Amino acid sequence: MRKFQRLIPVYIIMVYCIFALSACSGASYEGKELVDKAKKLHTELEAAHITVTDEITGTVVQEITYRFAGDVMQYMYIGRDAVTGEEYYEFNNGTELDTWHTGDTAWSFAAKGSEGFYNYSRAKRHYFADGELLLNDYASAVKTAKIRSEVGEAKSVIVSYDDSKISQNEQMTGVTDYCQEYLLSVHREGECSGLTVSYLLDGKEQKFMIAVQECDPSAPIERAEPPALTENAQ
Secondary structure, eight states, X not given: OGGXXXXXXXXXXXXXXHHHHHTTOOOOOTTHHHHHHHHHHHHTOSEXXXXXXXXXXXXXXXXXXXXXXXXXXXXXXXXXXXXTOOXXXXXXXXXXXXXXEXXXXXXXXXXXXXXTOOOEESSSOXXXXXXXXXXXXXXXXXXXXXEEEOGXXXXXXXXXXXXXXXXXXXXXXXXXXXXXXXXXXXXXTTOEEEEEEEEEETTEXXXXXXXXXXXXXXXXXXXXXXXXXXXXXX
């Protein structure tokens, strides 16, 4: 996903920063054991469809469908810039990497073993298939945390963070009121079915909703065609 770096939304920057800060944390808070279990269960998923929606614009800024075929992670990923409308498509079946970016007239291909090819496995996970990155927290920076019961006996854990501690990472400059709410599934005890990330960036509201849906691991991953290529082919 190297070509897509300039399109990565602020949510992912937050995840990387929180992850970088969390390594030495031994602190605890209300609901931490539920969050830790959700991370573990997420990492154990064999197949899933995940979307990241910018709740301010309503745009699905990232989505991925993946499965593990043996040790190999196969996936179809789409990223969108909510401001410019640029898109990036990436399909990887473990032996071939296909990529497309807005403005391209055709897919780019890289076969396994050739320059530009990369893939993911159980040991080397894509960040959406890793509970430590998708469902992270920085325990020693937690300001408040609470467990809230939902309809149908599902629970959510709401965690807000201390501005002064979060700002210790230079990539978090201008970020305040950082908060995460984990929605724990009623269908599979402890699994996280959704995560809301909200904060202010230089005083401007930012809010992302991450939805996780478990998929059938036996179903093959299909390559999605970019609308621009489909229109050009007609």
